[in-house]
Amino acid sequence: MGRDFVVGDLHxxxxxxxxxxxxxxxxxxxDRLFCVGDLIDRGDESYHCLSLAFEPWFHAVRGNHEMLAYRALVEEKGADYFLWLENGGTWVFKQDKQHLRQVLAQALQCLPYACEVPVGNSRVGIVHAEPPADWSDVESEDEAQQRMMVWGRSRIERQDQTPVQGIDVVIVGHTIVKSPVWLGNVLYIDTGAFLTGRLTLLPLDDVIHRRVG
Incomplete structure (x- = not known):
């Protein structure tokens, strides 16, 4: 009914x-807001950001920090708990751990590995870290493929301009950039809000116009 926006990692x-x-x-x-994941960690308002997963106007994919927290709290993997704390999970100390465990488990059900949004005649895909070479593979249940979508950085490390097949545009976060940057048809929008105070918010119409233009 209204406008669609995308936002970078919230943290x-x-x-x-x-x-x-x-x-x-x-x-x-x-209006609707789509997020590239990493709602939580490193920021004191992580619980409020996690709760956005239940809002009807908010749609996010899961990031590596949601997965870290899930493994630490819900699956109770001891080593992952300390890894999570080292990577910004200390906000847990201000929460009721049992309640947070329940909220996190429920929130993750609302956070898929990938989503797709129609924008006019174009299709926009969203994953947290790195899309597969062919967009159709986002439906794969292969653990290595899923891990890449949440943790991968090989495309940006190689500065790979190869377009992702089967989709017009893919928007990702995970890797901090000074300003949004294109690699092929992949747009990186994590501008490190928890460090820089700059949170990238873009209308999806503008993303398509910039790509086409």
Missing amino acids: GQYGLLMEALDRVAFDKSR
Whole structure:
């Protein structure tokens, strides 16, 4: 009914997100917001950001930090618990751990590995870290493929401009960039909000126009 936006990794920056939405007069009754994942960790408002997963106007894919937290709290993998704390999970100490465990498990059911959004005559895909070479492979249940979508960085490390097949545009986060950058038809939008205070929020219409233009 309204406009579609995409936002980079939140990492607990709930206040920054609300300010960004206010600047574009985001209407929660009409507009939709898509997020590239990593809602939590490194920021004090991680619980508020995790709770966004239950909002009807908010749609996100899962990031590596959601997976770290899930393995630490829900699956109770001891080594992963300390790894999570080392990577920004210390906000757990301000929460009821049992309640957070339940919320996290429920939230992850709302966070797929990938999503696709129609924008006019174009198709926009979203994953957290790295898309497969062919977009149809996002439906694969292969663990290595899923891990790549959540953790991968090989494309940006190689500066690989090869387009992802079967999709017009893919938007990702995970790797911090100074400003949004294109590699082929893949757009990286994590501008490190928890470090820089800059949270990238883009209308999907503009993403398509820039790619086509």
